[in-house]
Amino acid sequence: IRQIPRCLCLSPTYELALQTEKAIEQRGTFYPSAEELKLACAVRGNKLERVQKISEQIVIGTPGTVLDWCSKLKFIDPKKIKVFVLDEADVMIATQGHQDQSIRIQRMLPRNHSVLKFAQKVVPDPNVIKLKHEEETLDTIKQCYVLCSSRDETFQPPHTIAQAMIFCHTRKTASWLAAELSKEGHQVALLSGEMMVEQRAAVIEHFREGKEKVLVTTNVCTRGIDVEQVSFVINFDLPVDKDGNPDNETYLHRIGRTGRFGRRGLAVNTVDTKHSMNILNGAQEHFHKKIDRLTQMLWTRLRK
The missing domain is CATH 3.40.50.300 (P-loop containing nucleotide triphosphate hydrolases)
Structure with missing residues (x-):
């Protein structure tokens, strides 16, 4: 059965996206079927062939490129995403371009997909984990x-x-x-x-x-x-x-x-x-x- 992206992680910068990718790859070695766990990095400069879809289960990237992959290039079917991660959410909310693009991506996800309502606009009654x-x-x-x-x-x-x-x-x-x-x-x-x-x-x-x-x-x-x-x-x-x-x-x-x-x-x-x-x-x-x-x-x- 052909794999498709199920997890989408947005990061505010190219460097942070690559670091997250590296961290997941390292931890992925402990996954029972590590060889089956594939990642794609959706960042500016990462050119893909004009294929209809990509097969990696996890996509990590910056908002602008991820938006292109979802809407313009159709590399990702956002309706199939099960997990959506908004990394460094405070920066995403505070940066106008990132905020607009992140909201557009979130709106493409399945209707029952509820992630931070960008602080209040994104999650009603959230579970809050505070770290010192x-x-x-x-x-x-x-x-x-x-x-x-x-x-x-x-x-x-x-x-x-x-x-x-x-x-x-x-x-x-x-x-x-x-x-x-x-x-x-x-x-x-x-x-x-x-x-x-x-x-x-x-x-x-x-x-x-x-x-x-x-x-x-x-x-x-x-x-x-x-x-x-x-x-x-x-x-x-x-x-x-x-x-x-x-x-x-x-x-x-x-x-x-x-x-x-x-x-x-x-x-x-x-x-x-x-x-x-x-x-x-x-x-x-x-x-x-x-x-x-x-x-x-x-x-x-x-x-x-």
Whole structure:
């Protein structure tokens, strides 16, 4: 009997979709008929032949490509889907394009298929499972800040660290900073959303392999990138929402790129204006965690 897709998982980014695919493949080896468990990744750049349907039981992808596979290309019959997963639902809801596409996909599913009513619009009377994710993440991460009089004076990662990720607010800033760090002799990789997916995959793979020690990126890497060696995160720009208000959720996910797998990590925030200091104070209040100023004495102690 020919297999057809039964499970559909939507992720907000290409990188997160690939990571989910890899995690399912690893866990799938314990499935009684592992050789029969097949996955397809519906992401930009993954070209398929013009076949009528695909046979993989699980499809993981980003909303735009999944929508194309369901409606335009007819690779997937959404009426046959039994399980629908909306990964990182808060991002999907907050991002207009993702929200619209996800709703269109959900409407194609069987009528009795009820998934999050996008918080209230998607599930009446839901079962809620709460995880103390914030506390668990922050307990293994030391948070600090440095005061800078200008951007050129911003704190730089030392050459002795394992690997570091530096987050910037815009692509322009990320490109400039990567160039400046390269001049200082750092092995630097740059990752931002306008790059082709093949380029992004190559950059992340090189970083995982340790070919570059510093990854400068925008929020494209905030979620879904797990690299064990990352011991250091720098918020070159503190995260804000579209109205310029503190974005504590993004802050949590950014610094959560370190302190993974029970290891200890360090997050350093650069502060160069009164506004950025206010954002930092907002994070302290939100997470009930003191963020100390990084002095030479503290820096020496943390590096031991």
